[in-house]
Each structure stands twice: as C-alpha cells, then as structure tokens.
Amino acid sequence: MTPTERRASQGLAFIFALRMLGLFLVLPVFALEAQKYPGGDNPALVGLAMGLYGLTQAVLQLPFGMASDRFGRKRVIVIGLLVFVLGSLLAAWATSLQGLALGRALQGAGAVSAAVTALLADLTRDQVRTKGMALIGMSIGLMFAVALVLAPWLTALVGLPGLFYVTALLALGGIAAVCWWVPAEPPRHAHTASSRARFADVLADAQLLRLNAGVFVLHAVQMAMWVALPAWLVLAGLARADHWQVYLPAVVLSFGVMGALLFPMERRGQLRTALRGAVALLALVQAGFLWVAYLDPNSLSLAPLVWLLLLFFCAFNCLEASLPSLVSRLAPITARGAALGVFNTCQSLGLFAGGALGGLLLKQAGPQGLFWATLLLSGLWLALMWGVRPTASAHPSAAR
Incomplete structure (x- = not known):
C-alpha cells in the first residue's frame, strides 16, 4: 500500500470500529436492561426495539450509497454519523421501551456502511483493496469481542442510558476521523x-x-x-x-x-x-x-x-x-x-x-x-x- 492508501484504510477502519463498538456495547445487555423500562415485560416489544436498528439500516443503505455517488462520500458519512448520534441521545433520554425503540431506529437510519466502503474503494487500487476491506472486517470482529468484555462492566457503572451516551461520543470521534484523518476523496464523476x-x-x-x-x-x-x-x-x-x-x-x-x-x-x-x-x-x-x-x-x-x-x-x-x-x-x-x-x-x-x-x-x-x-x-x-x-x-x- 502507498502511504495514502494506508492512511485511508486505517482511518476508515477506525471509523467503522468506533461505530460498531458503540452498537455492540448495547447488544449483550439490552434485553436484560430493557426490562427495567415501562413495557419491558413484553418480549415481543423488546425484540422489536433490538431489531429496528437492522431494519432501518436495510432500508437506508441504498439511499445513502446513491447519495454518496451524487454529493460526495465524506459529506454523506458525516451526515449519517450525526443521525447516529441523535439516535443514541434519544435512546439515552428514553423513559419507555417505545422511546428506546425509536432511538434504535434512528441509530440505524445513519446507514453509512456503503458510503464508507465506497470511499475506501475510491482511495485504493484494485490489487490492495482487499487488504483495506480486511482492516474494516478486522475492526468489526475485534469490536465485537471487546464489547463482550466491556459491556457488563460499563452497564454496572453507568447503566443503559450511559451506554448510549458512550455510543454518541464514539460516533463523534468517527466524525473527527472523517474530517481530519481520512484523505480527501477524489473528484466525483x-x-x-x-x-x-x-x-x-x-x-x-x-x-x-x-x-x-x-x-x-x-x-x-x-x-x-x-x-x-x-x-x-x-x-x-x-x-x-x-x-x-x-x-x-x-x-x-x-x-x-x-x-x-x-x-x-x-x-x-x-x-x-x-x-x-x-x-x-x-x-x-x-x-x-x-x-x-x-x-x-x-x-x-x-x-x-x-x-x-x-x-x-x-x-x-x-x-x-x-x-x-x-x-x-x-x-x-x-x-x-x-x-x-x-x-x-x-x-x-x-x-x-x-x-x-x-x-x-x-x-x-x-x-x-x-x-x-x-x-x-x-x-x-x-x-x-x-x-x-x-x-x-x-x-x-x-x-x-
């Protein structure tokens, strides 16, 4: 890899890592902690609150990817991460399971995976691109394992609302990486x-x-x-x-x-x-x-x-x-x-x-x-x- 390719791969993998750590921290403890909210005794609602993230991700990946083709990758990534921050804050402020579900849905609406991988493809040559994609995959796998270790300890310390505040801070760190670490994107076609x-x-x-x-x-x-x-x-x-x-x-x-x-x-x-x-x-x-x-x-x-x-x-x-x-x-x-x-x-x-x-x-x-x-x-x-x-x-x- 050239220095620019290394910087792009490391920066975008770091963005993925911060975002995925924020998501994974919640998953191991969500079902148990959600029982403390009004409506949390309904397993169907708890499952819906967990799953809404994936559903809004699925719906909005394509629009975000297409928008990045038209308006630029970095701009779309920053907007998506800001949406994720808002969803995290909404979940942290929630006082009911319905509020948690709405926050999770808004988190998923920040569907930037396509834009991030497209930017990596723009900034790397074909013969080294799999290495860049592998760094992103490695960051996801590591964050999953790290979250399994940290989630119970952090939940005992700050509770579920505190975890959502942590996810918001991690997403803000991702925005900083987009703006000041990842190299400039090539001119749009x-x-x-x-x-x-x-x-x-x-x-x-x-x-x-x-x-x-x-x-x-x-x-x-x-x-x-x-x-x-x-x-x-x-x-x-x-x-x-x-x-x-x-x-x-x-x-x-x-x-x-x-x-x-x-x-x-x-x-x-x-x-x-x-x-x-x-x-x-x-x-x-x-x-x-x-x-x-x-x-x-x-x-x-x-x-x-x-x-x-x-x-x-x-x-x-x-x-x-x-x-x-x-x-x-x-x-x-x-x-x-x-x-x-x-x-x-x-x-x-x-x-x-x-x-x-x-x-x-x-x-x-x-x-x-x-x-x-x-x-x-x-x-x-x-x-x-x-x-x-x-x-x-x-x-x-x-x-x-």
Missing part, C-alpha cells in the same frame, strides 16, 4: 443519465447478484448460529460472562490465518478461488455444528465448539474482506456507492432474517433443524459461486 443507466445495470448484473446473495447468506447464517451457540457454550461448562474467552482468541487467530492465505492468493490472482474455499469452509463448519446438534446435550464438550468457531471466523473474515472488494471492482465507478448500497442492504436483511428465522427454527425444529437450514443455505451459496467470473473481466469503468 458527473451524475449523468448514463450513470443512472449504469445503476440499472447494477441491479441486473448477474455477478453482483451472486455476491449480494452471498452476503445475505453469510450474515443470515451468522445470526442464526448465535441463536443456539451461547446456550451450547453454557452446557459445555463455560459461564456466559466468560464467552469472550472463546470469541476473542478465535477472532484474533482467524486474522492470522486470513493474512497468511487470503492476501498471497489475491496477489497471485486467485481471489475467486479463495472466495470459493471460504464458502466451502463455511458449509463444512455448518456440517460440524449439525453433528454437534445430534449429540447428547448433557455430554457437550467445549473443544469441538472452540475449533468450529475458529474455522467459522476464518471463513467469515475472509469473506467479509473479499466480498465488498469484488463488488467495488465489478461495479461501474459512477454507480459504486449504489452497488455497495445494494450489497449492504442485503447484508442488513441477512442479519434481520437470520435472527428472526433462527429463533423460529430453533423453537419449531430444534438445533438440528436450525443447522440443517444453515448447511443448506451455505451449500446453495457454494453452487452460486461457481458462476462468478474472474475480476479481470469486470466492467472496464470500474478499473483503476
């Missing part, structure tokens, strides 16, 4: 009729559709897995407060595996092969969890769960880095934000669907039915990946 026509092409592009379907499956599988995994870890003898002792080492070790395998394969022009291998590994992990689901719950061992989680994070982090990189290469430059907006919308919908359907499957069909479904989804995605062509044949206007 004219938003002409031809660029709007290219956006229609984005929606019909078979290669991009495969990648969009893939990110939906990846995050649906991830959320569905976590409906069952925490209870399994407890049955295996690991207290809920100690789950980070499994998650954090697995995430960190997976970064080393990704650096040793993914980046060298990308330099050799084998990114498509690496992508297929990661999807195959994801399917293999789901088969492993399906095997665990048929074991006697009273005799669960921690070791197979730890190994399967390590392999899952290896696959997940490789896919988190390579999928948006491929989307940015295949999309026309004038519709790059829109293409990444569609991609991030599918990602958010996957999170929403995985959580909702995972809970339903666990209730109706048990863990066996849940992991049969995740295995089937992973297998279908692997079949779809055989139609993804090499990135060298991407749209010529996407090349740098």
